[in-house]
Amino acid sequence: MRDRWLKYVLILPAALLVMGTTIWPLGVSLVTSFRDWRLTRSLTPGPFIGVEHYLIALTDDPDFANAAKVTAIFTLVDVAVTVVSALGLALLLRRAGVLHSVTRAVLILPFAVSPALVGISFRFMFNAEMGVFTWMAGAIIPWLKGFVWLADPVAALLVLMFSDAWRWVPYMTLVVLGGLAALPKEPEEAARIDGATEWQVLRDVTIPALLPVLAVVAILKTVFALKMFDQVVTLTGGGPGQSTVTLAHLVFSIAFRWYDMGYASAVAWILTALLVFLAVWYMKLILRKPGGH
Amino acid sequence: MDRNAQARRRRMLWRGVESALLLLVLFLILFPILWMALTAFKRPVDLFDLTVFFTPTLDNFRTIFAHPWNIGQTFLNSLVVAGLTVLVSIPASTLAAYAFSRFEMPFKGALFFTILATQFIPAVVVVLPFYLLFRDLGLLDTHLALVVVNLAIVTPFAVWMLKGFLDAVPTESEEAAMVDGATRLRVIIDIVVPMVWPGVVVTAVFCFILTWNEFLFALILTRDDAVTLPVGITRFRTERGDLWELIAAAGILISIPMFFLSSVIQRHFVRGMTGGAVK
Missing domain, CATH: 1.10.3720.10 (MetI-like)
Structure with a gap:
């Protein structure tokens, strides 16, 4: 059969695109991470220096330690908030009702907004003088009146998390709703007939059945939280100080403010290694499932 | 009977809580979008007022x-x-x-x-x-x-x-x-x-x-x-x-x-x- 060759021909264009646009730059970055290369000194790559960049990053760079800490805190809180809120909201939205369908219809909107625009909009709404959220917080909790959110290290990180949750929680709610719709009705009904309360049905039947979907939500959100970049630039600029500098933002600064390509590549690769590890885990989870592609 | 009435009241209460929660969610999702949309039609002087009542203008669109x-x-x-x-x-x-x-x-x-x-x-x-x-x-x-x-x-x-x-x-x-x-x-x-x-x-x-x-x-x-x-x-x-x-x-x-x-x-x-x- 000609199919024997045709199938490779069919895959070739996409394979070349993926090779050229991701595998090649990954390889170049890896090689660069072992070299000394500062664009301020030389336009061509310098000598190989082994794993020195990795050693510096992991043992002797307070900026890296700070960015790793910020990214870890951001990711942990962000993932926990997203999974719990998306699950809760999806369970609320399961039933029929006018409010329910209106809410379901607007869930997709935040995700369609460019993350860069989300960041800059929240910067405006948390502005000290004319921020509407600043004013609301002050109106509800008098103690917060006049509080400058983006000038406080902890509050700035909270605002960053809030802006990210605004974009992601509604979207992940749609994902969980999809999972809920696919569950068979019988186990829940059987539990009710056996006299279980709604809370028991939820805890012992519904949520265990949803675990695979919740795992997908958690891993996807982890990946996107670890890559957090756009809103850091447009909302906080990494500040105040370095309190909201994520790893992706640190790579950007090393490469395009200090022009140290070698060190930037090494830090980028530490982040990449973490993400590839998560990717493998995620693939195993969804490829194992019957009916999953 | 008494038990039924109690259950009904509890269900009514939960319905109320549910509606309040959904209204809060709707507000959280839509408010930032609506606020930015309003801001687009404000003159710079109206920005500080945090008002929703202002004379709308298309100047901002002309400017950009x-x-x-x-x-x-x-x-x-x-x-x-x-x-x-x-x-x-x-x-x-x-x-x-x-x-x-x-x-x-x-x-x-x-x-x-x-x-x-x-x-x-x-x-x-x-x-x-x-x-x-x-x-x-x-x-x-x-x-x-x-x-x-x-x-x-x-x-x-x-x-x-x-x-x-x-x-x-x-x-x-x-x-x-x-x-x-x-x-x-x-x-x-x-x-x-x-x-x-x-x-x-x-x-x-x-x-x-x-x-x-x-x-x-x-x-x-x-x-x-x-x-x-x-x-x-x-x-x-x-x-x-x-x-x-x-x-x-x-x-x-x-x-x-x-x-x-x-x-x-x-x-x-x-x-x-x-x-x-x-x-």
């Missing part, structure tokens, strides 16, 4: 389309970059997805896995070598440079989504046509593509949205000529201060088309992101 902002050109850049990315990526991805869906081959699992895994790579590691390459080639600040790097994000998504759609298309009519002597390529063009067309459109729209909203590549690879809208809006933060009313006006311009597109494909949106793991 005029010199020096020329948002029309930025809009066009976004359109060209997102359009070209989709035009290159979708045909290539459709063919590959078809091969993955219909044929067995050695290392198929590993190959498919590699294509999918590339989605998890942080954009910032991809952009470093491309920045250096485009600098050497003199291609910084061009549409071409942006299209090339955006293909990196879009292509794995498209292959994954399209394979899901193709798996759902029955193979009988393809086999019948092959028995009648049609070549595989004819079958793909005449039978498979028309049948999977809705899926192709959904995937194309999805990839268009991804590219349209992309920020990191555009921030690093463009300066003046090829700037796209997400980077364009950051230009309104000037040395003289942040021009919020113009940011809001430009924000409407960038968001409205995406609200429209995402609503059209909402049902498939979730699937595209999770690759059919969630049905």
